[in-house]
Amino acid sequence: MPMATTKRDYYEVLGLQRSASPDEIKGSYRQQAKRFHPDKNPGDQEAERKFREAAEAYEVLSDPDKRRRYDRYGHAGLEGAGVHDFRSAEEVFSAFGEIFGGSGLFGDFFGPRRRGPRAGSDLLVRLEIDLEEAARGATRTIELPRQEYCDTCNGTGAKPGTVATTCDYCGGRGQIVTARGFFQMAQTCPACGGEGVRVVDPCADCKGTGRESQIATVQVRIPAGVDTGTILQLRNQGEPGDPGAPRGNLRVQVQVRPHAFFVRKGNDLICQVPIGFPQAALGAEVEVPTLDGPAPLNVPRGTQSGEILKLRGRGMPDLSGSGRGDELVEVIIETPKRLSERQEELLRELAELDHHDVSPRRKSFLEKLRDFFTEPEEGGDDPLP
Structure with a gap:
């Protein structure tokens, strides 16, 4: 859950000064993503790592609140801020779908891209803690409903002994591409939902979904200093992805209970x-x-x-x-509501002393009060309160 301490400076990743404008951030990210795009660097794992690194830097620096936290505290200030953990290029495409789509920033450089194994979806749960736990940090165990791979078909959705077949509608591409004049329009295949394959003989236990609902037990480490609204991210504790793809993340939103004092x-x-x-x-x-x-x-x-x-x-x-x-x-x-005879006697004596030895502040107030209730003499000016 803690963020890695070996991350590079986000401004360095995008080749920017710390005073960079939003347009400069977007432009620099466009260049980095174009340079390290997986379709331009097939099989190059270092290029894909830099592609994901640039996406993470862009996500933080393009968000005003995350950028303020990063500028002030560095990477440590982003813990609990919900920064995406891009574990594959496909997650980048999923998070920035509009940017990488045919009409987005990169549509001029790359055509429609076949969808690979998709990572699992993130889950969000809320966790109530006491102020003392927020101050000292704590470890809490939570239970949550979560999808797991079907034990019968191992998540394929196909009946044991059978396999999914290539979608004959899109030819396994997961997209339908149509030409309109000088442009090409790509749409998700309606037959396979973008998977590129179809299950002909579904698993009887999961009805072809490849998933079954279970109650998962997860330990959550709460760092000291969290506040209401802080989001803690637990990697690989969300929903399962396609076979061979990573799980999503579990996002825990903290709610601190009101304190007596x-x-x-x-x-x-x-x-x-x-x-x-x-x-x-x-x-x-x-x-x-x-x-x-x-x-x-x-x-x-x-x-x-x-x-x-x-x-x-x-x-x-x-x-x-x-x-x-x-x-x-x-x-x-x-102010005491009940007094003993001796207490009352002393207070009356104090009041008597106070009456004859009035502080300057109170004297000014009493003079104003007296003047306010004093009727003005005939022909004179009205007294001011």
Whole structure:
């Protein structure tokens, strides 16, 4: 599941500067794909590898969000971003069908191409986790319905002892090509669905599909720092492809449950902590919750309700592994609902002292309040509040 650490820089792959425009990215990819196209380099595995590498670079750099993540964090920043893992040239054609079609960017250079064994389809599942699991990372086991090759026909769809025959409608090409003036139009063969072969005597157990539904058990490694919406990709855990082709991938979309204490904002965690008026006025050391357990927090003398105090490095880890966010503690000063006689006596004494020794801020407010309710003298200007 982790992305390979030996990947080349995507800008280097396409021969671009990091300031390249979208049109420059598309143009460079066009040149690379034309140069390393499998039809131009038959049997050349290194050319096919570069063809797939260029497709991966184009997928990232042509997507504004993926490009921002890559520019900031490199390949590590793309983990969980749903970047396609092109394992064959056919997957490139499948992902960029419009580009490689007869009317796409490459239609002028290459004619219709026979479809080879198709890789399996990707699967998408959603996985709920706790905030603690998102912070520390975890391994979860999930069960999901998934197609498997039929045990009776080994995925061919044909009755044991028989084989599929070449489609006589398209001659095994999987496409029907018709000429219209100076142009050629290619369409998927309606008889074989683009396979190039037809099953005449289907398998009785799978009805010729070559597949059967089963419940698969898969382990998912959750990296530290994931957030709601993060997509983890497990290679070769999706649906089976055609015989001889790779499976699709399993895409796991993470959903982080709401937490009792914390609200996440980026890599920071926000937490509200109630304290008493004496603690706020005189200053105190209070215990607050963190993801690592209770921790002391110094409340400065004169702290106001709603003030934010920071615990550095106590937030969520960054998905790329570059440090942690902070915990932002919002102080809420609580007003007691029940008082003992002694508490009430002390508070009344404090109120009396406060009445005679008013702070400048409160004095200004009281003066405005008095002026607001004072009727203006006859002929005078109305007082401003």
